[in-house]
Amino acid sequence: xxxxxxxxxxxxxxxxxxxxxxxxxxxxxxxxxxxxxxxxxxxxxxxxxxxxxxxxxxxxxxxxxxxxxxxxxxxxxxxxxxxxxxxxxxxxxxxxxxxxxxxxxxxxxxxxxxxxx
Numbered sequence: 393x394x395x396x397x398x399x400x401x402x403x404x405x406x407x408x409x410x411x412x413x414x415x416x417x418x419x420x421x422x423x424x425x426x427x428x429x430x431x432x433x434x435x436x437x438x439x440x441x442x443x444x445x446x447x448x449x450x451x452x453x454x455x456x457x458x459x460x461x462x463x464x465x466x467x468x469x470x471x472x473x474x475x476x477x478x479x480x481x482x483x484x485x486x487x488x489x490x491x492x493x494x495x496x497x498x499x500x501x502x503x504x505x506x507x508x509x
Contacts, residue, residue, distance in 0.1 A: 451504050462492055 465488070473481050499505055 455499065455504070458495070459492075 466485075469481070469485055469488070
């Protein structure tokens with residue numbers, strides 16, 4: 393049992409040393425403006441690099457991810473139906489759907505789903 397622990401420590405130390413070696417020697421020591429600037433098809437960008445980003449696009453992406461994950465969770469729940477008790481399955485899926493409907497109502501009530509103000 394102790395040999396496994398010792399092997400683990402040796403491998404961990406070797407990987408840590410390799411990581412630190414790569415970290416210190418891969419950094420570029422010379423700061424170059426051309427390398428750090430954005431590249432726009434060979435032209436210098438004429439506008440600001442940090443334009444204000446509309447939060448609505450971010451919220452739509454988050455809503456999409458939530459409902460996408462919902463589908464990924466519902467598929468296994470449907471498959472489990474044949475292996476579990478029906479009333480227990482019904483309680484679990486009802487609670488899950490209730491939480492999603494409540495979240496959708498909350499988004500709708502706060503106006504997140506409206507594209508224009």
